[in-house]
Amino acid sequence: MLIDLQLALLLGALLPGSAKAAVPYRLVPPPLDTPWTEKVGTNPWPQYPRPQLRRDVWQSLNGIWTYQAAKGAGDVASPPTLPLNQEVLIPSCIESGLSGIMTIGVTHMWFGTTFTVPRRWTDGRRVLLNFEAVDYEATVLVNGDEVGFNRGGYSRFSLDITDSLIDGDNELMVFVFDPTDDQSIPQGKQTKRMSHIFYTPCSGIWQTVWLESFPDNFITSLDVSADMEGHVDVVVHSHTKTSRPVEITVEDAKGHVVGSHQHASDQPIRFTVPSPKLWSPDSPTLYNITVKMGDDEVQSYTGFRTISSGVINGIKRPLLNGEFVFRGSGV
Template sequence: MNFLLVSVAISTSAFAQWHPVGDKIKTAWAEKIDPQHVLPEYPRPLMERSEWENLNGLWNYAIQKRGESLPATYNGQILVPFAVESSLSGVGKRLNEDQELWYNRSFNLPAAWKGKRVLLHFGAVDWQTDVWVNGVNVGRHTGGFTPFSFDVTAALTKGANQLLVRVWDPTDKGVQPRGKQVAKPEGIWYTPVSGIWQTVWLEPVPETYITALKTTPDIDQRQLQIEVQTNAATQLGYIRAEASVYDGQRLVSSGASVNGEPVRIAMPADMKLWSPDSPFLYTVKLRLCCNGKEVDRVDSYAAMRKYSTKRDEKGIVRLQLNNQDLFQYGPLDQGWWPDGLYTAPCDEALAYDVKKTKDFGFNMIRKHIKVELARWYTHCDRLGVIVWQDMPSGDRNPECRTAAISTEPSLSVLLSPKRSIAKSGKKLWIVSTPILASVYGCPLMKPGDNSKRRK
């Protein structure tokens, strides 16, 4: 493929030209959007680093026939990370299965990042994504709900770097997990969401760095276990992971591990448990050391809590939180916005939905066949709301029974038992392990039960 690299020259007048399109209902936050500072908050609350660059904003876009080469010209500008069909994108156009959506923009790296590796992160893109940096193919991702990243260090150059993204999304003409998206929305079915719909960002990392965290609280054993994954494939004996747990500024406990073993931290007898009435979160600070020298550090948080079931004296199964019966009640949350579709206009709006749910007296939200932004789950954690997480489905049987696993394997962690997961920076659920995780049109499965999963 021959690449004609077209940079994005974003001027003050260009920003002034952006506005929501269409005549559909808008939220109160729509008019407050600043195209120069779109969703500026750190997108991965469970694994924070101090240095990063947000690439949200106005990009060039083009809609072309599938299979055609790089566009010679672009149709206009789109406000990332809002889906092309949304009002807030400034475009409001639909795609079909025979079309592809192209994005283009340029970026410069801070001088302080010299000598570091650079990761390019996408919070989520629906559905099949190909990415080039300076004409170099850096990777492909298939799936519309989960985060992904590429190490783009070898493709970078001094000065302006060109980023090109191509997306194909057949919506309901395919069998991929798509939730309630359909080409012709009506009734309970909603507008398609195609392309970038979560934050795009750059992050500098050292040669050896932390790639993922998985925290598992055990209140019965008063232990917090943290699995620290790194990019190191060998010499694990030289790598030491250290974790410190804080209550505010006060150090509560700490632990360390080598050889790729989990860090197991003994919690005090008076540890604070998380509940909807008292949603306490411990601050967790992690260090990665090689040969005694710190090479990476990230900030995280953890909740000491336990979800389980128990039969009462009449033999009725009861849901329990922290070994106590808890009646869980809440709405079936669709996670759709009239102006941003999958994407909330701002972080304040994202938190508002959770806060109002709590204000109405609910202690739980069932997130309906959509995986949310990582910050939404963190808002639930901080505000004290349990999450029941549906698996996004394709609503085609029997194809959908295998599509969720075969086309987007990372969604399978939704069925993992008793876990709080930060995989590539996105915790698919962090507030609760659902008693049942469901794929619409497919059998119900208890977490960890693979007996009903098709081979």
């Protein structure tokens, strides 16, 4: 009976499609604990991660992924199968207890997860994969296709993954290299040899990961500024960098339309909102902006203010909306 059971277990492990199980996630108590440490959950932060260029069609990929250390740079050519060895909370750095890993010294590592996208997202539209930050180098694979590479631990990057998507579950793998103590990269105070003012590295996917869907020609960014006279200056940047009709609407906090303008993308636009409420530290009034270009629509915001300089009591001072408001003291 015992032999039969052992044989069954062995055959089950060898059968095609039999999946290994990752070590379940658990928060590792950090060296500096707080009363709130154990209250940290694994649910993704629900807010849209890029409020200055917001779309309604998006999906967070934050939450529980799997992780395993790699031997070196050559491992990127042979991705392991999912799930990886151990569950990890994304976003986090592997040196933190929050990650569930809390290890120091790993320079090469894999992260992996699966996701699905609604069919309407790929019906004549594109899908963008966004990383707010990965420290330090990231090679990204979707269903085995290398879809992009980024170098820099503090920079946001985006990848068009439309052509690599399939129906059903999609596999996302990220190979990370973090040479923390390499003097050729900006390391700040991070080091593996902590002392004095220096602290642990922050390796891995330490900021939000998310998907969004948009048409073939979409708005890539907005340049927005507004001054105390009510002037609104906007440049709507398009993916194709070709002039397309755009419609801009400005609303106050109650949803009332206070200004609108129609013009073209990829060139400066100026229009005026009459008698706006000005932004200041005492009254930080913001206005919502909606921009439409073809089938794409994004939301943003701005505040009406003018920063300048002037002579006050014989001294050149910084001014906000024509007034000297700076206050400070030295100790």
